[in-house]
Amino acid sequence: MRIVITVGGSIIIKDHDYKKFEDYAKVLRSMAEEHQIMVVVGGGRTARDYIGIARDLGASEALCDDVGIEVTRLNARLLITALKDDAYPRVPHNFGEALEFSTSGKIVVMGGTEPAHSTDAVGSILAEFVGADLLLNATSVDGLFDKDPHKFSDAQMFSEITPQKMMKLLSDKEMRAGTYEFLDKTAIQIIGRSRIKTVILNGENPENLKKALNDKVGTLIVSNQE
């Protein structure tokens, strides 16, 4: 299978040390024995800090996004470093390059592409671009919930959800007021139109990525039946 994996920066560089990169490298390497793996890494707190400084300096929102993209690419370089020879040594800056680098047979690791979306959107566009069989979205919670599970003990996790229902949740004011974030609008639209099989799962334990190949973990996004 061709598998695209998005990993939030808030997971992989949460503790600002090398351990999570090594843990991820181990799991990705083992998955790559049987599958073609492409990874998109997020920016996390470092990106938010840098964006904040750029904004205070009077940078435009697009320029702030560009600063964020640079940080996601730095995180991608760290994962490439952890993967050693199993990764293609360069970070693709666009989808064409990602596809080109994947012909090496190595794991391709990228960050952001252009302003105005998240790395989750990059992951969904990449999955569409390369015709991925599966998109795995590694987040800090077990799946997609009806409200912020960090804040509400009665939050319910969806075992399955359609892109349509996700769009509805996204436009729900109560949902936006909280800090709980899930796939952005662009990502949901792409997943919906391409009908890419997508699983949102807990990436704190990277073994969940492997588990998702055979077992039921997290939330499965199912395409609308038309």
Ligand code: UTP
């Ligand atoms: P992320 O997608 O990592 O956002 O991109 P995040 O909120 O930090 O996600 P986690 O914490 O890793 O899960 C960081 C920032 O980089 C810019 C955006 O400003 C985004 O908020 N960015 C990223 C882009 O503008 N374009 C991209 O393609 C990717």
